[in-house]
Amino acid sequence: MxxxxxxxxxxxxxxxxxxxxxxxxxxxxxxxxxxxxxxxxxxxxxxxxxxxxxxxxxxNKAAILKDILKRVVATLNVSRQHEQARDDPDPARGLRRLAGLQREQFEAMYDVMTVTTEAVRVDPEIAEELRRIMASRERGFRRHIEAIAPHLAPGTTVDDALDVYITLVLPEIYHSLVLERGWSPDRYEAWLADNFVHQLLG
The missing domain is CATH 1.10.10.60 (Homeodomain-like)
Structure with a gap:
């Protein structure tokens, strides 16, 4: 048997x-x-x-870093959280949920983001991996904004909103406010959520 x-x-x-x-x-x-x-x-x-x-x-070393990236992202269940935020019937509440997700991502993997930024300069394999990740990330942002397009501030296009969104979640802003200026993660999340709602919904 x-x-x-x-x-x-x-x-x-x-x-x-x-x-x-x-x-x-x-x-x-x-x-x-x-x-x-x-x-x-x-x-x-x-x-x-x-x-x-x-x-x-x-x-090689690049494969180790890519494995680290995958492990960290897997713990966050980013795709599912994006779906839940996008499907929220209240667009403002959905954006605030995204602010919470962004805060979680920075807390969980800011060190990995920093290392990846360094690695991109010397390792084409990592540069290609980062391009793939960023393209996927931007598609996720765009899907969310397209879902709330009827609620965007007057005169704001999906492309405009996407530009603002991508700028607000830059790691450099998190680094400046939380790591350099001493903001708490809660304060950063509230600031990001308020800016999402104000800048995108008006």
Whole structure:
């Protein structure tokens, strides 16, 4: 009789655990030293995993960073939260929910965003990945704005609203207000939500 196993095998679970251990070590080093200064050897030492195993699991440093990005985004369930905000019958409340999601994203992955920005300058693989992510992100923003288009402020086109939206959620603004000026995340979220509503709905 053949027994069909459900879920990953023991070896597969070990491989997944190893990749997670590598990703966690790399994320800590990227945040501390930066992308360029972090070597595979340093990641191996921090993770306590042999260098050949890291190359076998990922292939290169860019693949490790892409894996970190995917792991963080998966914890946020961004697509589902965007859908819920877009489907809210109250456009102002939907925009405020988006402000909350943006705050969550910055809190969860600002360090990864910073490292990715650095990596783009030296790694074409990461540059391509970031272009893909940003294009997907912009499509999500546009879908939301198109859904509330009848409620936009007089004279405001979907393209205008999208430009404002993208500008308001720039990481540089979060960095300035929260990390440099000392705003609390709650205050940042309230400021972003108020600007969404005022700038887009009028």
């Amino acid at each position: 053949v027994v069909n196993r459900e879920g990953p095998t023991h070896r597969q679970r070990q491989a997944l655990a190893t990749k997670q251990q590598i990703a966690e070590a790399a994320r800590a080093l990227f945040a501390e030293r930066g992308y360029v200064a972090t070597t595979i050897t340093a990641i191996a030492e921090t993770a306590d995993i042999p260098v050949p195993t890291i190359y076998s699991a990922f292939g």
